[in-house]
Amino acid sequence: MREFIVEADGGSRGNPGPAGYGSVVLDAATGETLMEAAEYIGVATNNVAEYRGLLAGLRAAYALDPSASVHVRMDSKLVVEQMSGRWKIKHPDMKPLAAEAAGIFPPDRVTYEWIPREQNKHADRLANEAMDAGKRGEQWSAEASTAELDAGQKSERWSAGAPTAELDAGQRGERWSAVTSGAQSDVPFKGRGELRDQPPPAATVATTDKTTVDTRAARNVSAAPKPTVGWGSSPDMGAPATFVLLRHGETPLTPQKRFSGSGGTDPSLSEVGRDQAERAGAALARRGTIQAIVASPLTRTRETAAIVAAHLGLEVTIDEGLRETDFGAWEGLTFGEVRERHPEDLTAWLADPEAQPTGGGESFAETGTRIAATRDKLVAAYAGRTVLLVSHVTPIKTFVRLALGAPPEALFRMELSAAALSAVAYFADGNASVRLFNDTSHLR
The missing domain is CATH 3.40.50.1240 (Phosphoglycerate mutase-like)
Known part of the structure; x- marks a missing residue:
C-alpha cells in the first residue's frame, strides 16, 4: 500500500479576517513533493482555514491514490486532537468540515501528528501566498509561486504584488504545472491531474518534482491597511x-x-x-x-x-x-x-x-x-x-x-x-x- 504524508496549514489575518490555506502531499518513502494546493477563502477564522487546508490535502492525496494510507502532520493541535477523537468538536463551523475530512479516506488509513510550526513551513508558505493573492484580488497560482528569476541569477527578493515568500535563485525546483482542483467535491480528481467535468473552482493544485522554497512569513498578522499614521502622516486627516x-x-x-x-x-x-x-x-x-x-x-x-x-x-x-x-x-x-x-x-x-x-x-x-x-x-x-x-x-x-x-x-x-x-x-x-x-x- 502506498503511503502519503499530508502537511496542511491555514491562517487568518484578523481571526476572523482574510484567510487562506495551504496543503502539500509528500511521498512518505522518498519525501518527494507530489501535489500542492492553496486557496484564498475570504473572511474566516484560523481554525476554519486550517480545516480547509486539511480537506484540500486529503482530497489531493485521494486524487493520487484512493487506496493509499495517509499520515497528516499539522501545527494545529486543535485539528489534530479533534480529528484523532481525543477532543470534542463544539464549534458549529468546524463540525461539518471535520465530518467531511473524516469521510475522504477510511478512518483506519489516516493518522494524525502534531508538529511545531517551524516544521510546517511548506504549508505555511502556501497559506500565506494564498492570503497575499487574496489581498491583491487574485487567487493563488503555482505559476506566480514559482516565478523564474532570470534563470536563477537574481538574488533580490521576488515580488509579484509583494508575496511573503523569499525566493532565492538557484534553490527553486522546476516550474510547476498547475491544474484546477475540485475543492468543493468529495473526490476532486479521477486520477493525477485528470479533472472531472465540472466548472473550475477557485483553488488550485500544483505538481512538482521538488520544492525548496522557504518562508519567514508570519501567521495571524493583521490585514489592516499599511500605516500612514505617525511619521509621514497626512496633516489633513482630521481628528480621530x-x-x-x-x-x-x-x-x-x-x-x-x-x-x-x-x-x-x-x-x-x-x-x-x-x-x-x-x-x-x-x-x-x-x-x-x-x-x-x-x-x-x-x-x-x-x-x-x-x-x-x-x-x-x-x-x-x-x-x-x-x-x-x-x-x-x-x-x-x-x-x-x-x-x-x-x-x-x-x-x-x-x-x-x-x-x-x-x-x-x-x-x-x-x-x-x-x-x-x-x-x-x-x-x-x-x-x-x-x-x-x-x-x-x-x-x-x-x-x-x-x-x-x-x-x-x-x-x-x-x-x-x-x-x-x-x-x-x-x-x-x-x-x-x-x-x-x-x-x-x-x-x-
Whole structure:
C-alpha cells in the first residue's frame, strides 16, 4: 500500500479576517513533493482555514491514490486532537468540515501528528501566498509561486504584488504545472491531474518534482491597511475618534482572581472599587477631554460609569457589545479550580481562540468578532470625538490587540489592572494608534 504524508496549514489575518490555506502531499518513502494546493477563502477564522487546508490535502492525496494510507502532520493541535477523537468538536463551523475530512479516506488509513510550526513551513508558505493573492484580488497560482528569476541569477527578493515568500535563485525546483482542483467535491480528481467535468473552482493544485522554497512569513498578522499614521502622516486627516478605555473598579471577586464574566456572576463594586472609580473620575475631569461615556450593561461597569459621569457632568449610554466574555461554567471559579474540574477544556481554551469555556461560554474568537463590530459602530458614531468606554478585561485587551494587529494569544500577554486607563485613536484612513495602556497613575 502506498503511503502519503499530508502537511496542511491555514491562517487568518484578523481571526476572523482574510484567510487562506495551504496543503502539500509528500511521498512518505522518498519525501518527494507530489501535489500542492492553496486557496484564498475570504473572511474566516484560523481554525476554519486550517480545516480547509486539511480537506484540500486529503482530497489531493485521494486524487493520487484512493487506496493509499495517509499520515497528516499539522501545527494545529486543535485539528489534530479533534480529528484523532481525543477532543470534542463544539464549534458549529468546524463540525461539518471535520465530518467531511473524516469521510475522504477510511478512518483506519489516516493518522494524525502534531508538529511545531517551524516544521510546517511548506504549508505555511502556501497559506500565506494564498492570503497575499487574496489581498491583491487574485487567487493563488503555482505559476506566480514559482516565478523564474532570470534563470536563477537574481538574488533580490521576488515580488509579484509583494508575496511573503523569499525566493532565492538557484534553490527553486522546476516550474510547476498547475491544474484546477475540485475543492468543493468529495473526490476532486479521477486520477493525477485528470479533472472531472465540472466548472473550475477557485483553488488550485500544483505538481512538482521538488520544492525548496522557504518562508519567514508570519501567521495571524493583521490585514489592516499599511500605516500612514505617525511619521509621514497626512496633516489633513482630521481628528480621530479616540476611545479612552476604562476597566471597572474592583469587585469582591477581583482580588481573588475569579472568573467574572457575563454568564451568571454580576457583582457590584467593592468599597475599594468605588474609591478607584472616584479617583478615575477626578483624573478624567482634570484632563477635560471626554465628550461622551459608553458603558457595558453589567453592574460593575454601570456603577463605575455612573461615578465617573458625576465628575464629568455627562450621561451614560449602555452598549451590549462592551460586555465581558461569558465564561460559562467557570464563572466564579479561580483558575486553579477550573484546572482541577475541567482540565481538558482549560487546556484547549489556552491553546485555541475558538475553544469555548465549559458549558457553552464565549470563545475569544467570538469576543473578538463582537468587539470588532462594536468598535466599527462606535467609531462611526463618534468620529472626531473622544469617548470614554467603561468595560472589562477581555474587551479592552481585544480593542488593543486589534489595533496592534496582534494574534489572539497576545491577550495572555497583557496585564490590565482594575480601574486602569488605556486609549486607542482611530483615523479616517482606517488605521489605529495605541496611545496608552494600563495606566494606574491616578490610583496612587
